[in-house]
Amino acid sequence: MTNNIIFRNKRLKLLLTPFILFGIILIAMALTVVFQYRTIEEISHMPLERMAIGFLEALGLVFLYNYLVRKLNVSYPWKRNWLVRSIIDFGITIIIPTIIIGTINFAINAGWMPEHQNEEQFRIIIFIMPLMVSALLMVVVEMIVATEERNQLELKITQLEKEQINTKYTALKEQLDHHFLFNNLSVLSSLIYESTEKADKFIQDFAAIYRYVLSINKQDLVTVEEEMEFIKTYLNLYKYRYEDRFDYNCNIERELANYLIPPLSLQVVVENVLKHNVVSQQHPLTITIETTDGKLIIKNNLQLKTDKFVSTQTGQANLIEKFKLLNCEKPLFYSQDNHYISLIPLIPPSHD
Known part of the structure; x- marks a missing residue:
């Protein structure tokens, strides 16, 4: 035609x-x-x-x-x-x-x-x-x-650039999906030995989270409201594990609920926070998610682990790459006043 x-x-x-x-x-x-x-x-x-x-x-x-x-x-x-x-x-x-x-x-x-x-x-x-x-x-x-x-x-x-972008973006999404599954199965494995009640609740929430992961498999963007519902459930998994050693707060402006964001963006950020920081009775960890100037701000108290561990260094790089492929303003990551701050740009609904 x-x-x-x-x-x-x-x-x-x-x-x-x-x-x-x-x-x-x-x-x-x-x-x-x-x-x-x-x-x-x-x-x-x-x-x-x-x-x-x-x-x-x-x-x-x-x-x-x-x-x-x-x-x-x-x-x-x-x-x-x-x-x-x-x-x-x-x-x-x-x-x-x-x-x-x-x-x-x-x-x-x-x-x-x-x-x-x-x-x-x-x-x-x-x-x-x-x-x-x-x-x-x-x-x-x-x-x-x-x-x-x-x-x-x-x-x-x-057309070639679009095909390349779609292929690369799909690969990034699949990589995050597999990473998500691997890490949470590891958490479940540890909870089974601690408390069967926690493990059962964890499985229910984990099933809800994985349904979300499957539902957004073909989507390049989701609403902030959808992503926030997902991340709250995701953070609850860590609450089951760390109890009073970990806490989180969410305060999102209602008028930004229909704004868009690449799926699993918040999961990448909070996963890095929990991976790199100490979570203990003496050093409780708090994550705050709020909005300002059309951006999501994810802030946590900075208490880096001193022991060395192998890191793939792909979390933030993949997130930046996702925004780059969408031709959007890239996320920012920096330390300030003993806090680590992640700024995630929100995309107006007209972009979709």
């Missing part, structure tokens, strides 16, 4: 070219009358049938040049040798009209075409005009073909 539309558009451009050309000629003729270089009577006696023949010639030249230019762009493109290509184009604009003129002249001499009574005007229209028209049409066709090829190249590049 799209290819047929493109083909019709190309054909329409070519058909319009001779009309535009002769429109310019008619305007020029009208201006000669306006400025009294010619009279309407003189214009009316011009060989209109010959002009009609000239129009058909121009129409034929347009399609012929279109065919030749496209073939040359494949067999001998401009980038190969622009000087030789220019000579080839110039030769075409001279040779083809010369053949046409010679054919018409032969037909007149053979008596197949009648001579016109105004020989001067006849020679201008039949002999001189084809050379001028040929050169102009070649330039126009080259411009049309070059523009089409450039647009097709840009469209192809855009």
